Amino acid sequence: MPITTFVFDAYGTLFDVNAAAMQAAKDPAHADLAAVWPAVARDWRLKQLQYTWLRAVAGRHCDFWQVTQDGLDWAMEANGVIAMATRTRLLELYWELAAYAEVPAMLTALKAQGKATAILSNGSPDMLNGAVSSAQISDVLDAVLSVEDVGIFKPHDRVYDLVGAHFGCTKDEVLFVSSNGWDAAGAAGYGFQTAWVNRAGEPIDRLYAQPHHVLHDLTTIPELT
Template sequence: MALLDEAAPGAGVVVFDAYGTLFDVHAAVARHAGAIGPDASALSDVWRAKQLEYSWVLSLYGDFRDFWQLTREALDHALARFPSVDRAIADKLLGAYRVLDAYEEVPAVLAALKAGGLATAILSNGERSMLADAVASAGIGEHLDAVLSVDEVRVFKTSPTAYALVTRRFGIEPAQAVFVSSNRWDVAGAARFGFRAVWVNRAGAPDEYADQRPVAIVRDLNGLV
């Protein structure tokens, strides 16, 4: 655990974002790309972007609808943007989203962290049942000490109230947790809260949020161990 020992000495809990970090958010569309046609990649990008946008807008004006509902609404919008795509594919896409592919290194990395004496958890915007389905499908439940959903507090990340689910669950101060996310906005929110935030930059994207820097940047989760 050289990276964590160096970047986050004394931390005892490693917390992961779920969608985009442990689970590939584009896997649902990829499974049905042939039926969708040439707009498959663009549709997937719009679906994801709107899913996140809706969570931010709701939080800003003080409302909440669970993430599964937002996922459905975002897909409706994406399909409306690409009328060439048969809307009959919607149910298949939603079914696939509940059992997204985990990135290939996920089970081994979680197991290694646990073997190293660290507690592990998920903190996600995801609704409880969709998280349960994804964790079960990936077979990683045995490697997790907690699966935390913002449903409990009814506000999405990057609200400090959402991140406080971790400190309350484990009885720790923010600096005692490492927070791992592929979403740079989530890393910024976690760093602002006081977590030791690690950015998983799979796409080699340029950095942003210069005022809220991660303690480390890795290309995939293998960089943690």
Template sequence: MAITTCIFDAYGTLLDVAAAARTAAEEPGQAQLAECWPDIAQNWRLKQLQYTWLRTIMEDHADFWTVTGDALDWALAAEGIEDAALRARLMELYRELGAYPEVAPMLRKLKEAGLNTAILSNGTPEMLEAATVSAGIRGDLDDILSVEMCGIYKPAKVVYDMVGRRFACAPEKVLFVSSNGWDAAAASAYGFTVAWANRADEPVECLPGKPAHVLRDLSGIPALAGI
């Protein structure tokens, strides 16, 4: 069955989640950050994801902006950094994450071919709107679907249900793209055709559901969508 709809995770898939720490580290007066920004970026992302899963299990939902701030607090504390101004700057930069270089032309090809395109993300609508506008890709997305519409994080099935409701399409007509191995596994088990953007060259997750395609970046997505 032909693909009609391409759905993308946002953070780490379209948007470079390391960009905030990297950019701040290059600014004047950030010598300490310059020495440890890769560790901060890695721990920030890890804790961000862990907190979404833990809050889901605990049935204590907080939106992704709150979770992102909590994760940053942990990452800074792990490096012994207490700097309110730096924290505020990093959170500001997280609203303005850049897209990976292949993203804009890839999305443009999908739209020119008449496919539906959207984000399905843990991010809040406000975060995602700000980041996609800043990255220059909002115009090539038909919609932004946030977990805040259902009040629970990925990989809950009700999150993936939003795609079919929005685009009136069967799961097999959806090409779902994520850089997160766990997200790729869950979406595949749900019934989507999944392309895993394995930017970090990691092994496939030992979970139900395996991605149909494994890519190093998103430049091959139009071909997978039949363009």
């Protein structure tokens, strides 16, 4: 079945989630981050994701903005960063994350081929709208789908169901793209075609399904038809 619908994870896939800590660390006003920003960024992301999974297992959903703040609070404490001004700045930057350099051209190429394009993300609608607007890619996205419509985080089936519900397509017409190995595995287990963008050169996750494609970045996505 040819791919008609290209669906992208947002954080880590289209948007660089480490950019907030890196950018804030360059500002002399946040010198407390200078030495520790890579560890803060790593722990922030790790806890943010852990909290989504734990809340999904326990049936204790909250929106992604809450777990983003909760993960940052853990990461700041773990790395001895205490300034509230630094917390405020890191959270501000999360609303205007940079898109990876190849993103606009890649999405434009897909639209030129007549493909449908969308984001499917744990992010809340307002976070996603902020990031899409900041990255100036709203013209090349047909839909921005948020887990808030189903009230549970990835990799629950109800999240991936949002794609078929919105586009009326079958699972095997969808290429789902994520830089998160667990998300690519989850989507593959669900029945989508999947591409894992392994920017960091990590080992593949040993889960219940494997991605169909493993890529270094998003450049070649329009060739996967």
